[in-house]
Amino acid sequence: MPSYTAPVKDMQFLLHDVLKVSTRDIPGYSDLDDGFTVAILEESGKIASEVLAPLNPVGDQQGCRLENGVVYTPDGFKAAFDQVREGGWTGLDCDPEYGGQGMPYVLATAVGEMFTGANMAFTMYQGLTHGAYSAIHAHGTDAQKAKWLPKMVSCDWTGTMNLTEPHCGTDLGLMRTKAEPQGDGTYKITGQKIFISAGEHDMSENIVHLVLAKIPGGPEGIKGVSLFIVPKFLVDDDGNIGARNGVAVGNIEEKMGIHGNATCVMNYDGAEGYLLGEEHKGMRAMFTMMNEARLGVGMQGLAVAEAAYQNAVDYAKDRLQGRAITGAENPDGPADPLIVHPDIRRSLMDQKSFAEGGRAFTLWGATMIDEAVRKDDHAAEGMISLLTPVLKGFLTDEGFDMTVLAQQVYGGHGYIEEHGMSQFARDARIAMIYEGANGVQALDLVGRKLAADGGKPAMAFFEMVKSFCKENGGDEEIATGFIEPLKTASKHLQDAAMFFMQNGMKNPNHALAGSYDFMHLFGHVCLGLMWSKMAIAAKAKLAEGTGDAEFYQSKIATGRYYMARRLPATSMHLARITSGADTVMALDAANF
Known part of the structure; x- marks a missing residue:
């Protein structure tokens, strides 16, 4: 049976060393010191690993059943739901006026990743409730909020x-x-x-x-x-x-x-x-739910990929198959562990660099939501609106791909249900479809979000990356391994946007045919930015000489991998985009 360990250490690094939440000028963030957040994350991590994860295969095997108009959930779900409710986890970031704890959304997002990685199907019950809560909270009358929200916050x-x-x-x-x-x-x-x-x-x-x-x-x-x-x-x-x-x-x-x-x-x-x-x-009110849901679904792609990766790593370290090409590394055993082989390493590095980069992207997005909501910041609202289809589409596409890679590490055991890797792949695949299929996310990004508010959010993003590169280009190690690749990728993104501007008005198909590649190009740039920020933070911690040096060294090495092996995909996406729509639209429908 697969296991799950909450990535508390990585979350703490992101919250405090990369995003520096406790120093941010956002109401409620001053309370997020490292002692407070680690207490929350460790406790929620225990629930994720000890309560929810063991129920994940149970839910997959039993499913739900309909009898006489009543749907019964799998064995153990109701008791676990009661435990989550009684712990106050369902109202972590909800309004205290209605029984919530009023914590920032960024902390709730971290907890949500843990619960989702442990048991995606289970966590959807409270996740959908939170979306409905948000819509009523934003658009309901005082009487409606008083009537419906307290019981929804508690998930009664x-x-x-x-x-x-x-x-x-x-x-x-x-x-x-x-x-x-x-x-x-x-x-x-x-x-x-x-x-x-x-x-x-x-x-x-x-x-x-x-x-x-x-x-x-x-x-x-x-x-x-x-x-x-x-x-x-x-x-x-x-x-x-x-x-x-x-x-x-x-x-x-x-x-x-x-x-x-x-x-x-x-x-x-x-x-x-x-x-x-x-x-x-109605659509204005519904979009309150849909935008939150799309961010949550993007997080699902990341969370399930993380869970699959954890199990693939354990298997690769334990499973003995073949010998290292450079000489036996387990000379006393009949074979070496899988992890000695370069192609297994490539697969695991793809997974690790995605999961850690995607986590940073998701938590960064959550801080923008806090900034937009808690400070009524129009610029933050514009930026997260621009990035929402990227978070949803890119993270779920890549998240599914990573579960397939994790499954592949197992070889034939990957499609044997007792190992659980099939469930991760099947669950993650659904996230690419619901809450707006990813093709629709790409169309939304190119057709609406790029030009929203006169293009200000998109231009702000380009300028943010440019300024970041300029400010951090003085360190040769960081510049060579991170800043220069990020500059190249960002230029690809801007060139793609310029292609749409120059050709999309004449023939909209030129923009729409390239929209999916643009969403992925944008996603890679975002993860390149996140990895650059993480590398800078990790190097600073190493210079301090405090903390876990191996963790920070591994962080920098994983970031270098992403920048060298994954980020160059932006060149491919740009080439596809600038090829236009002619080859895409060449066939008559009858010839398909």
């Missing part, structure tokens, strides 16, 4: 987001679910939603569905969509649970992965709902 009541219908996914303007006004402030919701994660289960008293629907007579298409709070059980003004609402699970989907999470078909038959936000402005 969980939450969902209901967007997709059988005939529409990305194009939500085609939805048919109706919301009939009743004249008393309520609406009757009728329609069917599919792919609803955590749509029905046995771990909470109530489930608060956030449902997109159209009010009759409203504008056509996406402009006519509104968002509604639709609970599984009705709740009176005193917060007491009453009668069952007109919402029921029609089926639970059979999926390739995340078997422990109930992915449901939800049927709404005149269910009572309450408008959240303004009429016909």
Whole structure:
């Protein structure tokens, strides 16, 4: 059975030596000293490794089952959910006014990675609840927030987001679910939603569905969509649970992965709902959930890759196969361990450099969310909006690739279920699809985010990298191994953006055909920036002569690997982008 160890040391290094959270001018960050954060991370790490990780294969093997309209979660899930709730982990960064602990989002993100790496399917129940909480917190009335949020913060009541219908996914303007006004402030919701994660289960008293629907007579298409709070059980003004609402699970989907999470078909038959936000402005409210969810899904790609990598390393150190080409390294044994072989090293270095770089990228993004929310900083909001599709698309694409590499280390044992590597690959693969398939993330990045706010966030990113390189180019070791490769990669990114500007207006296909490569090019530049920052921080710690020298030396060596072996992919992506759309669009549809 696979194991999981929370990467507390690496998180501490990122929070305090790289991001320097306790010195940041963001409300709440002054409380994040290293003693406080390590206490939180070590405790959550114990839950991840001792409680959640052992349930991961259980969830995969048992899945969820539907009996008489009730979905039952795998053995042990409910007890573990109660333990997580009682520990206050579900409300770590939620508003204290509603029972949350009010900690910064960056700390909640670190804890979320641990829980997800240990058990992705399980952690989705509370993750989706947090997204629904955020939407109600941002767009609800005071009465709605008082009624729904305390129980959602504690996860006594969980939450969902209901967007997709059988005939529409990305194009939500085609939805048919109706919301009939009743004249008393309520609406009757009728329609069917599919792919609803955590749509029905046995771990909470109530489930608060956030449902997109159209009010009759409203504008056509996406402009006519509104968002509604639709609970599984009705709740009176005193917060007491009453009668069952007109919402029921029609089926639970059979999926390739995340078997422990109930992915449901939800049927709404005149269910009572309450408008959240303004009429016909549902997408604005829903995007509060979707943006948070996309960041969370990007983190899933990283977290599952980390878990797979940990197990691949253990296997590579233990499994004896062949001899090192330069001479036996285990002369007393029948063979050397796998890890002596250069190609195994390449695979593990790909995985390690991605996981550690992706973790830095994710936590950096979380600090921008804190800055945007806690300081109402427009520039930070613009930057994280620009980077959201990169975080989601790049980290899940690469995260899946890394689980496949980890699986490959095992050879034939990689596809034998008892080793657990198949589950990591299957779970990670789903993250590339849901919360907006990665092709859609790339289109969003190139079609909307690059030009948003007159292109200011994109230009700010280019300038930030340029300034960073200028400020840190004086150290020859850092300049050669990190700054110069980062400069080259950043130039590739700017050249790609310029190609879109010069050619996209004449023929939009030139931009859209290169959008996926641009998302990956952007992702590599972000990880190159993160590795450069980590190398500088690690070298500074070595110069101090305090701490774990081996850890810092390994950090620099891993960063050098990324810059030399992974970052040059930006050249390939630029070449694809500048080849334009002609070869992509050359065939008539009939010739495929």
